[in-house]
Amino acid sequence: MDFKILVINPGSTSTKISLFVNKKELFQKSQFHDAPVLLQFPHVNGQVPFRYQVILDMLKEEGVDPSDIDVFVGRGGSACTQPSGVTIIDQKLYDDTEAAVGGSEHAAKLGVMLAWRFAQNYHKPAYTLNPTNVDEYCDYARLTGIRGLYRTPHSHVLNPKAVAEAHAESIGKRYEDCNFIVGHIDGGVTVSTHYHGKMIDGTMGADGDGPFAPTRIGSVPVLELLDYLETHPLDDVRRMCSRSGGFVSLFGTSNSDTVHALVEQGDKKATLVWNTMIYQICKSIGEMSAVLCGKVDAILLTGGLMRFDDITEGIKERCGWIAPIYVYPGEMEQEAMAFPVLKVLRGEAEAITYSGKNVWQGFEGMDL
Structure with a gap:
């Protein structure tokens, strides 16, 4: 069975999309947004309607009807910290992303919000993968010199992991x-x-x-x-x-x-x-x-x-x-989002359900 997968990749200065049929990328389009354009929106969340229309316009340019797409995949971030891997976008993940309960306001969060909006409008599933709040930190990376204040992972994860995996394979x-x-x-x-x-x-x-x-x-x-x-x-x-x-x-x-x-x-x-x-x-x-x-x-x-x-x-x-x-x-983010989701769609892998709780729950037995 063939699956049409739309990858939605909002960045701090651009909106990028790719349409895949299985592992074949039919097209990739990107629109640059200079800071004065995005700063018209006092909050990152306010960009959702703007970027949603940008995506609709790009799909229209390619003659693609969103209702023909089987699954929507978006970058993520700003929710509670998560393990790496494919995660189902549901109402809880959307709400926590919108509210930025993880404490970081990054444009990547718009990927979850946009994918969910498309999924709801066209009655299709939505996923995210390796968001900016993946937590694999060692304990030394968490502690600060202020009791009760910790370093929480907020970083690029999707592309660095994809590049690291690709380089390891190349050697x-x-x-x-x-x-x-x-x-x-x-x-x-x-x-x-x-x-x-x-x-x-x-x-x-x-x-x-x-x-x-x-x-x-x-x-x-x-x-x-x-x-x-x-x-x-x-x-x-x-x-x-x-x-x-x-x-x-x-x-x-x-x-x-x-x-x-x-x-x-x-x-x-x-x-x-x-x-x-x-x-x-x-x-x-x-x-x-x-x-x-x-x-x-x-x-x-x-x-x-x-x-x-x-x-x-x-x-x-x-x-x-x-x-x-x-x-x-450049980056390997588009295929890094599409290919693992394809495995989930084919039943070759399982997706994670967002827990609504941080991966790390504190230093056990220590007043830090």
Whole structure:
């Protein structure tokens, strides 16, 4: 039996869709959204009608009737933390995603919300896979110096895991037998540690952690941020963590092509900002190499910004001594969502039902 699978992949600067028939991708379409367009919506949830119409328009351009699609698959995030794997989108997952009970407002959450809306409107099933809130952290990655305050995984998961699995296969190994550092470098930037098939640590890009990016502030000293908050609204700072920081704050645009064009023209400000972003990515890679005690099989670089060769060269210059570096420009997210769902549809694998509870329930027997 053939299954038509629509993959919905909203990012911080784009909406991407792919239509598959089984494993054959019939088409892939993407629309870039500059920050001023998306910042018209005070809250991420407010983008749902806008992005829903964008998807309808793209399907119409391809002559596709949504009612002919068998299943809708969307990126996810913002709910309670979840295990990796295919998860059924149901009312509980939709509600928790909409309410961001997991504490992170990332555009990936729109994938669940859009897939659910399509599924409800056309009476079809919906799934998500490896959302931004997958929790495979080791305990050392959770604890902070404030009692009762923990680091909760909010990161790129879908593409880093797909790239890591693909690279392991390319060298004749299993993902579960390898140690990788994966840098997802796009509108948001995260660097994650993959130890024997688990993402045991990583930067939390939409939470004010790690390198700054086209739409994100990255790590900022706490006292400096508290001083900043004395004269700036809290909601503005929250938006800057995931939507209006980084290039948007510094240049008024999230368009990396615009900023890089200035770099090529020798603009001093653009050059400083661009090279600082690379510098901060390298710092995070070095940090994650320490997590693996220096036993790193490869550093894998992926995401839309890897179309710029100077990012690769900058990382090789500072981090090439750690491990071999491999570049996977763009991402593998579309097939990474479609193929596992196809296995579920064929009865070859089972999907997870969202529990509504965090994977990690605290340090047992310890007052932390």
